[in-house]
Amino acid sequence: MGKLFSSLCFALLLVVLAESKSLESKQLKPKIRFNPEGKFKIVNFADLHYGEFPGTDRGRAQDGNSTRVMRDILEFDTPDFVVFTGDLITGDAILVNSTGFIEQLLTPLLNAGYRWASTYGNHDNGIATTREQIYATESKYENCYTTNDGTDLLPGLTNYYLPIYPSVESVGETPVLILWFFDSRGGFDPNGFKPSNVDEAVVNWFITKNAELTAAWGAVPALAFFHIPTIDYEDVQDNTDIPNRDDCVGLVDEAVVPQDRDTLFMQALVNSGTVMTTFVGHDHGNAWCCTYLTLSICYNRHTGYGGYGDWTRGARVVELTEDILQMRNYIRLENGTIIDEYPANDASQ
Template sequence: MRKLHSYFFIQLLTIIYLFYNLPIMAQKANLTFNPNGKFKIVQFTDLHICWQDKRSDIAFECIKNTIESEHPDLIVITGDLIYSQPAKQNFEHIMNFISQFKIPFALTFGNHDRQFGVNNDELLKIAEKTPYCLASDIKGLTGTGNYTLEIKGKQCPLNKLILYFLDSHEDSLLKKEGIAGYDYIHSDQINWYIQTAQNYRKQNKDIPIPALAFFHIPLPEYNQAASSEKAILYGTRREIACSPLL
């Protein structure tokens, strides 16, 4: 009889656990285009949140106003979320703030996130435990937070859009050789992207699947394109993009 009671108790705990985590599990499996054939992504970057600093209030206000007005299907934050110690409390505060909107969200790390006493591996663990956060990591690749998200069709289980998330790291690894600036996306990450894209293509009857890539440090080609006299730029640009040096 005691064994039977123990069995039912364990089963009850399992049901409670699954019920409690249902919103999180459901979000990880249900990224699909809307019935109107659209999928809206809102992207935030370089939040530079300082712990209990009034100057960061405007960032939270901007996030709230944007999400409530745009009603996105996915929120993406591309690095430099935190900009002060204590790193864990600061990062948890941001994760909880985003989670309250009950919209799936993903993230990549920037060059500053790892500079306040906690590495990106530990920060990612916090993110993975946050409801509605879809961030993960492919083991064996350089950096932390390399992964993909699949967007399905509105009425079919096939992949219609692939999102790639890449860690663009921190500072140049060649400072001793006199090359300053920022790091690059490494070759093993590029090879992983190529192989993953090829696998998705094979699954799709050899037809390429549209894709977007999210990472923090912009490519050098971005500045080259933006400096062209024929470039069309929207918004306010107060400084050049901080790309790796060629």
């Protein structure tokens, strides 16, 4: 019993030290704030799938088009922050280190000076590619806010949160918004196949950490980003006439392929008292939002020219106001058109 207790204490110490180191690293970066107008705009890029046909004209054309889509949408919307919601690459097709493809997809952000954060998808690993390689490449750049919050002992890599602060700096300030990122894993790497779910250990970490933050800061509203939808998305889509429901809007054009088992992850988000909306990718033919219990659940738009499907590419754009934290989001298509504003309203260009 003494050895077991010592081992548990040592493991807990490692988690605490790792989280402390991650928090220290995060604090070295400039705080993310609402802009001077009291607004905060996020562009979500999902399912880029760079490197799908490496070394071929088809592959170069696809990746070039994906870069163009991102560059144009960034020019249309000029966001305050960018989120990559998984499947940055098609890792199972890449037979060399993925660094070159990651640097290529970051080019539009680096050229314009945008800050970003990522959560990884089931294709962000493969025969010669690991999530750790992608993370190492991203982390070279000061505008990268992808981290792991000391959760490297938990299943998955991109499990972390980012506080968003008021537009005006003050002494002892607290965040007005939190962005949560979760790794739904999946696919395979040189060590074998990975479960495609947000593991129970990560769910428990979120419950504990959310309670700690609520005790310290109050119930700060939050958004959650992960790649593979939960079974709840399937329940909503299969049992809802989404195009004709007042509290839903968007594209429904393929079946939901959810996480491989229910780890009560969505239940934890619903019961959090803080999470307002979830954003996922994975199913390229879906780009809808609906209310679900205490929150809204949304699909992002398929952004990349890699991956299956010929739907018009685009991105989901999220706009928040600081004073009452009102939120709207919409799809910006690659041609500049705005569609599917949520909550439903007349979108303006």
